[in-house]
Amino acid sequence: MATRTAAALVTCAAILAATGCSSSFGDDKETKQDTGAGQHLKVLIATSGDAETKAVKEAVAAYEKRSGNTVTVEAAKDMNQQLAQSFAGHKPPDVFYVNSDQFANYAKGGSLHPYGDKIKDADDFAEPLRSSFTYDGKLVCLPKDTSTLALAVNTDLWKKAGLTEKDYPTSWDELRKVAGKLTGGGVTGLVTSDEYQRLGVFMKQAGGWITDAGQTKMTADSAPNAEGLGYVKSLLRSGSMKYAKQVDTSWGGEAFGKGKAAMTIEGNWLTGAMKLDYPDLKYKVVPLPAGPAGKGTLAFSTCWGVAQESAHRSAAVDLVKYLSSGDQQLKFADAFGVMPSRTSALATYAKQVPEAKAWVDANAYAQGPVTVAGFDKVLGQFNTDLQSLRTADPKKILADLQRNGEQALAKGH
Numbered sequence: 001m002a003t004r005t006a007a008a009l010v011t012c013a014a015i016l017a018a019t020g021c022s023s024s025f026g027d028d029k030e031t032k033q034d035t036g037a038g039q040h041l042k043v044l045i046a047t048s049g050d051a052e053t054k055a056v057k058e059a060v061a062a063y064e065k066r067s068g069n070t071v072t073v074e075a076a077k078d079m080n081q082q083l084a085q086s087f088a089g090h091k092p093p094d095v096f097y098v099n100s101d102q103f104a105n106y107a108k109g110g111s112l113h114p115y116g117d118k119i120k121d122a123d124d125f126a127e128p129l130r131s132s133f134t135y136d137g138k139l140v141c142l143p144k145d146t147s148t149l150a151l152a153v154n155t156d157l158w159k160k161a162g163l164t165e166k167d168y169p170t171s172w173d174e175l176r177k178v179a180g181k182l183t184g185g186g187v188t189g190l191v192t193s194d195e196y197q198r199l200g201v202f203m204k205q206a207g208g209w210i211t212d213a214g215q216t217k218m219t220a221d222s223a224p225n226a227e228g229l230g231y232v233k234s235l236l237r238s239g240s241m242k243y244a245k246q247v248d249t250s251w252g253g254e255a256f257g258k259g260k261a262a263m264t265i266e267g268n269w270l271t272g273a274m275k276l277d278y279p280d281l282k283y284k285v286v287p288l289p290a291g292p293a294g295k296g297t298l299a300f301s302t303c304w305g306v307a308q309e310s311a312h313r314s315a316a317v318d319l320v321k322y323l324s325s326g327d328q329q330l331k332f333a334d335a336f337g338v339m340p341s342r343t344s345a346l347a348t349y350a351k352q353v354p355e356a357k358a359w360v361d362a363n364a365y366a367q368g369p370v371t372v373a374g375f376d377k378v379l380g381q382f383n384t385d386l387q388s389l390r391t392a393d394p395k396k397i398l399a400d401l402q403r404n405g406e407q408a409l410a411k412g413h
Contacts, residue, residue, distance in 0.1 A: 039315045041071045044093040046079035055335035063322045092307035094316040104373040107135035113306040114140040115317045124342045133303045141303035145338035147267040148362035149297045155282045157262040169289040179240035182262035191261030192252040194243040195383040202228035205291025221402035229394035236390040268359040272337035287358045299366035378404045
């Protein structure tokens with residue numbers, strides 16, 4: 001029995017991310033619910049840093065005083081692995097972060113308690129965000145925040161290159177020119193990560209994307225996508241654009257903070273990172289330049305998941321309601337730079353933080369992620385292929401993405 005259980009645990013943990021292995025693996029019993037007072041809840045978060053961890057713990061402490069429940073917050077070292085193991089072992093945290101790229105896997109596996117119907121003002125959350133966390137027609141979990149991508153410019157390096165505010169790029173041609181001008185003396189014009197979560201903006205700006213709007217058909221192998229990746233390849237070959245790893249940094253924000261990058265493509269989490277690690281850096285955030293098909297950026301979100309196997313589902317949903325309130329979202333925004341997912345709170349945030357205007361405005365034309373069970377493996381391979389974009393054929397990369405994606409869509413729906 002022990003051997004079989006251990007094997008089941010390992011198997012489930014290994015395949016959960018790919019297939020959504022059910023949290024009720026080998027056990028169809030409904031978890032008995034605790035209805036008493038003073039319940040103890042466990043929360044697992046994937047934190048962006050100390051500022052986020054502190055903010056969540058402070059919010060939870062305020063909730064404890066109000067509710068009489070006690071809450072333990074743990075910052076995950078490897079969120080996907082820890083969640084997979086906890087689901088497989090029937091000991092999941094009560095509340096936890098669920099990234100949009102893993103959401104469908106967990107929802108399909110029955111690991112998530114769908115509580116959207118218990119949220120009276122759910123329509124205050126932007127529709128694209130709600131759709132990212134909807135499965136089988138049900139809003140499963142509430143988006144905790146939203147992030148978009150924009151162009152961050154080091155204003156000191158900008159002036160040093162003889163550029164003014166009038167030179168902020170609004171087109172691909174202008175981006176190419178300023179990136180070239182800013183490159184030299186140990187500085188690269190544009191540095192960003194070697195992944196579709198950044199480079200995908202150019203596919204979108206060219207008029208393409210990975211799937212159709214309904215996520216039922218692959219649209220990767222297209223002329224617009226090839227044009228977008230071809231443009232990135234040309235910048236990489238010119239030397240005016242580099243991946244963060246090429247300048248000995250882990251992400252665009254680090255390259256930007258260290259002065260190795262004059263520009264980077266990053267989300268609004270950049271604010272917190274710069275404040276914490278590079279407080280003296282002077283920079284300006286502007287909209288991403290438009291491509292042949294117009295403006296384009298990507299949107300990201302995480303939701304507050306509640307475990308189907310939690311014995312405290314009602315209290316867990318109560319905690320999520322508190323953490324998702326407009327006031328609390330604004331506190332989180334102030335603490336670590338995320339934007340509120342509530343449209344009402346986002347409007348307040350836009351007034352309070354005018355320097356975040358480019359990120360806020362980008363919500364109007366942002367492309368959400370592909371949220372189909374098993375698709376994270378496809379995107380993982382796409383990212384691996386993008387690492388060699390400088391010397392590879394964009395059309396071949398996209399043809400491989402098309403083929404892999406078609407197989408995943410057939411299985412995921």
